[in-house]
Amino acid sequence: MVQYGEGSRRTGATRRIYHSLLNQIEAGVYGVGDALPSSRSLAEELGVSRTTVTAAFDQLVSEGYVRVQQGRKACVASAGRVSQIAPPDCSAIPARRLSAYATRAMALPPNSTAGRPPLKFDFRYGDIAAEDFPKAPWRKALNTAFLRHRDRLGYxxxxxxxxxxxxxxxxxxxxxxxxxxxxxxxxxxxxxxxxxxxxxxxxxxxxxxxxxxxxxxxxxxxxxxxxxxxxxxxxxxxxxxxxxxxxxxxxxxxxxxxxxxxxxxxxxxxxxxxxxxxxxxxxxxxxxxxxxxxxxxxxxxxxxxxxxxxxxxxxxxxxxxxxxxxxxxxxxxxxxxxxxxxxxxxxxxxxxxxxxxxxxxxxxxxxxxxxxRHVRRMRRLNAERRAVFLASMASAFVDHIEIVGTTAGLHVVVWFNTISCRQEARFADIARSHDIGIYPIARLFSSPSDERAGYIFGYASMSVDQLAKGVERLHRAYLGFIGEGGPPGGQGSDNGKISTVV
The missing domain is CATH 3.40.640.10 (Type I PLP-dependent aspartate aminotransferase-like (Major domain))
Known part of the structure; x- marks a missing residue:
């Protein structure tokens, strides 16, 4: 209901009068065509201003329950809420067909993690660490834009x-x-x-x-x-x-x-x-x-x-x-x-x-x-993150992975030599159960191109400490996934294979 009045007291009184009259109309105390008490008499009876009563009448008029004619008392125009009217049965009415564009869009595989609960260690590509955002310069620039004089606001x-x-x-x-x-x-x-x-x-x-x-x-x-x-x-x-x-x-x-x-x-x-x-x-x-x-x-x-x-x-x-x-x-x-x-x-x-x-x-x-200046700072920060992530992965997984695309950007692709492409989605689910987000690469191909499981790892949204801990936890999940005995060949001192594709 629209609220009227200059203060909370008047607004509350208007609401009470509105609901009281509406309840009486719905209960049949006032039937369709019956005259309602005048605003003056109601104001005197209830000990409120006539303005307060008039506001309640205006709301009833705007919703179609009451009709007002000049020189006559307000009368009831409708006896029931719209919400009480049973909706028509639409089950037999054929739905209008979607456009070809919408049909094609709806048929595409889902491609979003929006709405999922946040993960503690999320290697999702495209995310940026919140603390990296230049809050003070951006706030200053945005405030300047807001406060700049304009003769008008338009398209x-x-x-x-x-x-x-x-x-x-x-x-x-x-x-x-x-x-x-x-x-x-x-x-x-x-x-x-x-x-x-x-x-x-x-x-x-x-x-x-x-x-x-x-x-x-x-x-x-x-x-x-x-x-x-x-x-x-x-x-x-x-x-x-x-x-x-x-x-x-x-x-x-x-x-x-x-x-x-x-x-x-x-x-x-x-x-x-x-x-x-x-x-x-x-x-x-x-x-x-x-x-x-x-x-x-x-x-x-x-x-x-x-x-x-x-x-x-x-x-x-x-x-x-x-x-x-x-x-x-x-x-x-x-x-x-x-x-x-x-x-x-x-x-x-x-x-x-x-x-x-x-x-x-x-x-x-x-x-x-x-x-x-911000871009140069981001380049330094993400170079540090990249170095920590690559070192952590090489140390934890040794020769059981191959990493490609390491010389640029904010992500790499990691191929797991001991996990088949058929197990790619399953291992991602296991990682998620350990509060880790890793993202299969298979959906980006038109057809399978590698027998190994591959994942896109973004590293720009976490601190260097989080990255190291996230890799450590992922390695534990990996050991559990491939079997209690650990990866074939066991742990060793050799570095994991990292491809510097440029």
């Missing part, structure tokens, strides 16, 4: 605030060597919206879409949802195998992670990059470059983005989810000129624009240098 440019696009224009030049016009940059709600826009703008049902195998599941899913024909191209130690690209007919786009293949960690060599671009030109297809964690290179120099040799065929996707937080939902696309207008209009239809206040806060962080 903003779907391409993004000019201040953030200008800041990003400078940032991608400094960090990735990308030179682009301001108009080529569109701010999006994370890289996932960037991929969704690519699918909606460039892909029709039945079109071919090339993806890596294995592939980031949410990229593949967004293409499935629009009805694309997925063409999975195997990845080797150095990323996508360009010798196995499909025939050029009916291919709309290719989705790749050339600077750090997800999840295996390979880097696409120059010759393969050239081959990919030649293929895209022949196929008249665009290439989506997801540069999701380019800020994190440890043992090698930064890898130039594919965009630099893209000949106007590359759509570059960047995000701050791996540097600031995935909760912010801030990302950006750099587009070839012919695509800009279409992307802007589809972004406008999707959500008008990304949150302006958060865009301005991020712009301020970049403009003042605070963002890049």
């Amino acid at each position: 903003d440019d779907p391409a993004g605030s000019r201040s953030l696009r200008e800041a990003l224009q400078g940032y991608v030049w400094r960090s990735r060597g990308i030179s682009c016009d301001l108009g080529q940059i569109i701010v999006v709600n994370g890289s996932q919206q960037a991929l969704d826009l690519c699918a909606r703008v460039l892909v029709n049902p039945g079109d071919g879409v090339v993806v890596e195998d294995p592939c980031y599941a949410m990229a593949r899913n967004v293409m499935h949802a629009v009805g694309a024909n997925i063409v999975a191209v195997p990845c080797g130690a150095h990323g996508i195998d360009t010798t196995r690209l499909p025939e050029v007919s009916d291919i709309a786009v290719a989705y790749v992670t050339p600077s750090h293949q997800f999840p295996l960690g390979g880097v696409l060599p120059a010759a393969h990059r050239q081959a990919l671009m030649e293929w895209s030109m022949a196929a008249n297809a665009y290439v989506i470059e997801d540069d999701y964690d380019s800020e994190y290179r440890y043992d090698v120099s930064p890898i130039p983005p594919l965009y630099l040799s893209g000949q106007g065929r590359v759509i570059y996707v960047g995000t701050v989810s791996k540097t600031l937080s995935p909760t912010l939902r801030l990302g950006y696309i750099i587009l070839p000129h012919p695509l800009v207008e279409a992307f802007i209009e589809c972004k406008r239809i999707a959500d008008r624009h990304t949150s302006t206040f958060e865009q301005e806060a991020l712009a301020a962080l970049i403009e003042t240098g605070a963002y890049e």
Whole structure:
């Protein structure tokens, strides 16, 4: 019920009068058409102001129980609550069919851990340690954005605030060597919206879409949802195998992670990059470059983005989810000129624009240098985490594992030599029962590619102490899983095998 009155006392009296009159109407004390006491007489009888009684009458009128006519007393218009009316039987009415898009989306395998109870040692990739977030600089930047004088509050440019696009224009030049016009940059709600826009703008049902195998599941899913024909191209130690690209007919786009293949960690060599671009030109297809964690290179120099040799065929996707937080939902696309207008209009239809206040806060962080200082700090912290995690795994599991993709990013892939791929999900369940989160890699492949069980381990969300303890607990769970006797061959002093795929 809507509450009236200037204070809690008047509000309480209004509520009591409302319920009293409603109960009497429902009980039949006042039937339909019967006149109710006047507001003046009720006020005198109850010892309250007439305003209080009038407020109760107004609520009954607004809900349709009472009718008021000028010059006459209020009378009862309806005798029962809407909630007391039996709902119609809808079982015989056929449900309206879902759209083809919704049907395809609903058929996709579940890909989220949202809503699950938190784990003490969770190696989920994509999570960032809460204590790493630059709370004070972000709060200052956000407060400045909130307090900045505006003549009005209205819908903003779907391409993004000019201040953030200008800041990003400078940032991608400094960090990735990308030179682009301001108009080529569109701010999006994370890289996932960037991929969704690519699918909606460039892909029709039945079109071919090339993806890596294995592939980031949410990229593949967004293409499935629009009805694309997925063409999975195997990845080797150095990323996508360009010798196995499909025939050029009916291919709309290719989705790749050339600077750090997800999840295996390979880097696409120059010759393969050239081959990919030649293929895209022949196929008249665009290439989506997801540069999701380019800020994190440890043992090698930064890898130039594919965009630099893209000949106007590359759509570059960047995000701050791996540097600031995935909760912010801030990302950006750099587009070839012919695509800009279409992307802007589809972004406008999707959500008008990304949150302006958060865009301005991020712009301020970049403009003042605070963002890049934070990135350097994050690189140091995660290099420490990476070193502790790799050392702990090598010490605990010795030669019973192989780790790949260790030179960059915020995750690695661990292959367990003593666990078969058929036992992959089972061991993940056992680990969860020990309060440990590990995530099978099989779901990222179009078909099984290795007889061993493999898992993606993210290490950016825990402290170095937690990482070491988490590995120790995982090793205990592992010993129990493979048998009381321990791994074949027993413990030894040799280091575990670690592949530095770059």
